Amino acid sequence: MSHRLFVPLSLGAAAILLAPPALADAVSDFYGKKEITVVVGTSSGGSYDTTARVTARHFGQYVPGKPAVIVQNRPGASSRVAANWLYNAGPRDGSIIGAFSQTLGMSQALGQRGIKYDAARFNWIGTPIQPISVMVGWKSSGIRSLLDAREKEFVVGATSATGANFIYPALANYLFDLKLKIIIGYKGANEVDLALERGEIAIRGSGTWNDVKADRPHWLAGDKIVILIQNSLKKHPDLPDVPRFVDLAKTPEQRAVLELMGRVAAIGRPWLTNRDVPAERVTALRTAFDATMKDVKFRAEAKKLKMEIDPLTGAELQAMVAEMVKTPKNIVDLTNAALSRDGTQCEKFTDVKYCAKKKKKKKAKKAE
Template sequence: MVFVLAIAAACSSDPTNTAPAPTDTSTPPTATSVPPTLAPGETPQPTATAVPPTPTRTAVPRPPTPTTIPTPEKPYWEGRTVTFISSFSPGGGHDFTTRLLARYMPQYLPGNPQAIVQTRTGAGGIVSMNYLVNSSKPDGMAVLDVTGNIINSQLVDAPGVQFDLAKVKILGLVSGGPYSCSVWHESGVSTMQEIIDSPTPIFFGSSPPTGWAINILKDYMGGNITSVDGYSGSTAQAAVALEQGEIDGWCTLWQGWTGARPDWVAEGKIIPVIQTTDNAAGDALLADLNVPTLLDFRDTMTEVQFNTAVAANAGNDIQLHFSIHPDTPPEIVAQLREAFWKSVTNPEFVADSLRTNRPVHPLPGDQVQAKMIQILENATPEVIAGLKDLLGG
């Protein structure tokens, strides 16, 4: 009976499976791209290919900044032109020396500039000095030939003077010396005493730089002299006037004649009659000719006249020098002075000058500058008044 009940219970139970379902661990299938179905005649489109991501760019270090190599500074004078200015007409000593200096100086300036020569005549150097001080630039590019007698023009405040020589920068002296007054061999006189005693006037050519010397002979010594004005001061111009009989005499540095007309000197056509200096030795070039000086005629002059005559001649000691603009920078002044000195002491320069019978007696610029200032400062009111009379001021 129990057996029957067990079977009955089994038959009447729920048929649902109560065993736990196994866990699904299978990997789902990967989706596969199914190409689209193409219509007849349709061209398949290219399948897009995945672009890989752009890799991160690594920063490249900048190269170091190059060190700038400085370009050597161009020499100040390179590519420039220096103008050498003569204050007197061609043919005389000033013009000759200006041209000679223009040949030599550039080689001693850093950069070797070019050189040209100009002529600016008028009023015994006043015109050219006015140009230098008031019109040229203070850059060292204008070098002026100066006569020492221009000092007298400043002392008497001559018409047209627009400069102060104490401020002008001087490069140096080529030569200097006393004036000598000479006569033409056909003038009828051959000594200063004969000029004093002459019954007829002896005609001397006069210019701003020479007029004072003629007036010493005429007004202080009593020479029978007539001044013929209108000359520039050039020895070459005077030579023509003497040959043509316009004048009988001329005052200048003796080397003006030995340089311009050595044949006249050798043949005795030009005769020196006096030297306007109180130095008994006088000009070395005249040492063998026994030419008198102011000392030999001191008795014909008052003390004031004698002192004035000596002062008037003072500028001749620095007769032929060269200057530049007053405001030229010191370093440029120094370079020009050095180049000047190397030029005038160059044996070839000296030889070239001596070939024309023009000796070179140089002085450095600072020494010439000191002499210039000394002459200007030592001129007393009495002497200045005397100079005004001599120069007709």
């Protein structure tokens, strides 16, 4: 399932490979006195958090100097809060690694509000997995195909208007003239899943196929769900008869938009470090990441957690993000048009205990 890109070795990386021992010693000396902090841009317990923690447990041994590696969560706005902090206020020494949303590059390309970073200037380290995102329908609702929503309204659960679980159904509505009613503001994926089981909603806007198998096996055993689409560049071996999102495209413009979504999905659960980090440290982090992906104990732990290891290197991610932020204007405009419609707020639809609390806007201080 790897989507490999040919990326020529940069002059900087080549120079490091040929560098004198003193340079390598400097990297070892730096990390030997430092602690690496992996900042996860989402809340604890989800796919991003679990993947980051498993990787972090095996990563430090391959970094020169063998530093301790700790994990912290800094959730908010689909990792935007953490990314803005790292880019503008975080250290640029390679001591902080961001485990952020796959949507950073796309959000920037679309000119979304609240972006205070340049995704292409981050130093991308790698991704352990390229999970296949799927849209799940609850069978008792009557849905069997996503295009059934051309004739009948189906309710979709989502967490926020910036996440994939809103973006995919919103795109489907606009591109294919569907009748999907999107409810935004659920606290998290668990709350969306519970709403699905209660019959409150008919569709989960997005989630990974691997998480369905690992966390909701009773859905499959009880024949309770239908996989409506998979958002990926290639089909998952388990889902040969489930269409890819891009397979629904009827025009070149629709195809370009949905291929962009497929590339976003391929970015997976990425690791990156800040801009302007010394090249030799970036190389050391990328090399350590690649070694971790091959580590026997890492792979064994991942297998126990039913994680499907399918890595991309930092160089591959760097090239993908650089291309993504240069998405042509006509594709940007079409995508933004599709995403410009707001969903129904969660608290207007269901018991507020399932909804994320709205942040109170700070009142401007009166001038004294």
